[in-house]
Amino acid sequence: MQTMDSRTAKELILAGFWYVILSIFALTLALPLVWLLSTSLKTGGQTFLMPPKWIPEPVVWTNYSDAFKAVAFHEYFWNTIRIVIFATTGALLTASLAAFAFARLRFPFREPLFLLVLSTIMLPSIVTLIPTFIVFRTLGWIDTFLPLIVPLWFGGGAFNIFLFRQFFMTIPLELDEAARIDGASNFRIYWGVILPLSKPVLATIAVFAFIHNWNDFFEPLIYLQSPENWTMAIGLRGFQGLYHTEWNLMMAASTAMIAPLLVLFFFAQRYFVSGIQMSGLAGR
Amino acid sequence: MFAHRRNRRASLLWSEARDGYLFILPWILGFIIFTAGPMLASLYISFTRWEIVTPSVWVGGAQYVKLFNDDRFWLSLYNTSYYVFVGVPLHLFFALLAALAVNMNLRGIHFFRTAYYVPSLTPVVANSILWVWIFHPEWGLANAFLEWIGLEGLYWLQDPRLAKPALIVMSFWSIGGQMVILLAGLKGIPMELYEAAAIDGANWWSRFWRVTLPLLTPALFFNLIIAIIGAFQVFTQAYIMTEGGPNYSTLFYLLYLFRAAFENFRMGYASAMAWVLFIIVLTFTALQFMLSDRWVFYEGDVRR
Numbered sequence: 001m002q003t004m005d006s007r008t009a010k011e012l013i014l015a016g017f018w019y020v021i022l023s024i025f026a027l028t029l030a031l032p033l034v035w036l037l038s039t040s041l042k043t044g045g046q047t048f049l050m051p052p053k054w055i056p057e058p059v060v061w062t063n064y065s066d067a068f069k070a071v072a073f074h075e076y077f078w079n080t081i082r083i084v085i086f087a088t089t090g091a092l093l094t095a096s097l098a099a100f101a102f103a104r105l106r107f108p109f110r111e112p113l114f115l116l117v118l119s120t121i122m123l124p125s126i127v128t129l130i131p132t133f134i135v136f137r138t139l140g141w142i143d144t145f146l147p148l149i150v151p152l153w154f155g156g157g158a159f160n161i162f163l164f165r166q167f168f169m170t171i172p173l174e175l176d177e178a179a180r181i182d183g184a185s186n187f188r189i190y191w192g193v194i195l196p197l198s199k200p201v202l203a204t205i206a207v208f209a210f211i212h213n214w215n216d217f218f219e220p221l222i223y224l225q226s227p228e229n230w231t232m233a234i235g236l237r238g239f240q241g242l243y244h245t246e247w248n249l250m251m252a253a254s255t256a257m258i259a260p261l262l263v264l265f266f267f268a269q270r271y272f273v274s275g276i277q278m279s280g281l282a283g284r
Numbered sequence: 285m286f287a288h289r290r291n292r293r294a295s296l297l298w299s300e301a302r303d304g305y306l307f308i309l310p311w312i313l314g315f316i317i318f319t320a321g322p323m324l325a326s327l328y329i330s331f332t333r334w335e336i337v338t339p340s341v342w343v344g345g346a347q348y349v350k351l352f353n354d355d356r357f358w359l360s361l362y363n364t365s366y367y368v369f370v371g372v373p374l375h376l377f378f379a380l381l382a383a384l385a386v387n388m389n390l391r392g393i394h395f396f397r398t399a400y401y402v403p404s405l406t407p408v409v410a411n412s413i414l415w416v417w418i419f420h421p422e423w424g425l426a427n428a429f430l431e432w433i434g435l436e437g438l439y440w441l442q443d444p445r446l447a448k449p450a451l452i453v454m455s456f457w458s459i460g461g462q463m464v465i466l467l468a469g470l471k472g473i474p475m476e477l478y479e480a481a482a483i484d485g486a487n488w489w490s491r492f493w494r495v496t497l498p499l500l501t502p503a504l505f506f507n508l509i510i511a512i513i514g515a516f517q518v519f520t521q522a523y524i525m526t527e528g529g530p531n532y533s534t535l536f537y538l539l540y541l542f543r544a545a546f547e548n549f550r551m552g553y554a555s556a557m558a559w560v561l562f563i564i565v566l567t568f569t570a571l572q573f574m575l576s577d578r579w580v581f582y583e584g585d586v587r588r
Contacts (some may be wrong), residue, residue: 098310
């Protein structure tokens, strides 16, 4: 009995030690975000204090409305949402269709073609950038959303095909065969049997596509020129160009860009987790 | 009757193959239009001189000769290599530490997982603007911390010797993305192996070296490849935070390429740069796959 007690005591101390380490680490990682939020609510004068004050006094909520008045963030927001919706729809449809074929249909050269899909994940996108830009320029698509949307209707990204295929492989093949005996076409099986069972992976990929489009900087920088077409990422960069000394306003604008992602994360946590677990499978 | 059935079977197989190709057709078209075609086109453009508005002129390997004689090209390659070969291993090491930490069986560990993951969600643009402020020499958080522990403040982004390390330090903030992939790898290690090791009397350290690490190598390998390919294309931080300075110390490869293509419209030169980077990345990836036989351990290996 005594040995039991001393063992639990030892375990408790060890657990306490780990909580301290974990908390120090968590605090270190949280500091930049706290600093961001704190600066975003300060007066201009208070941002220039050393050592810095963590609690703003007074709390200036108007920094946010000032930032939104200065630049048309609401327009950037809707532009981004529009790109996300059209790009994600294309990615979900064409990637799942291709993944369905790779996972559940037999056709010649299926394995080598799938290897080709996988190998494009490792292709640095820069090597295709310039000709792609020139094609879009020739088509007159520069300064439209099309370069950011149309490519996703052609396969929807190799990694998404991979994720869909991983998921489809876990669904029993007997379902397809039963539907086939009932006379269902392959498309019918994809649309009526497999997709309804795949809501988790659809949600996961939609969430990741949203984040990708929300965060993407390089492509919108190249393709979107006039301010009324900017996305959030480009708009924030434009804001920085105009207000680079007004740190409180810049932090308010940055917070406005980060906050929707955090909200999405807290509502869709389980899709993040499943997506990560599936992409973790890539290492196997 | 058998012949009839065989015909039916053949037609089923044929329709399956037809639909298979039909369903991957968007991807095949995309591969041709947005990947293979542009790759070949950029190879061709790299052998020309072309400023978009003027007709292109075939110049053979002249762009490559110019490239290899361009000091700034070598500097950008050096800066990028520094970021890749100093930054990526450290980043992966910290991600591994974090993954091991949040894999512990403690109450409330879920909270810490979330806390470590969240910073990696922040958009790189917002991130970059935030960290310019953190690195601000007079009013920034980084120097406030250094002064608090009694050290001198640093000119993080204004000192050519410090700018690259500063960007690497900043990258540690988002180890969460790699951490969760490694965590999934850790979760995939069968408990029986630990139990067997415990019966053999293995302590924590030897369990880590003999069970955890070998079985985690596939996830480490995957992370390493993706991280290296990504780090070779580092752009936004330098574009927003330092504009390639001070004194070109953060002129990364992609930033230099971007300027050549979209600010100076030297499409031939930029395409040559793109192909050189492609070959470098391809070589490294191939090299890693070759070396992976030595250190990456796949579970299937046991059964063979």
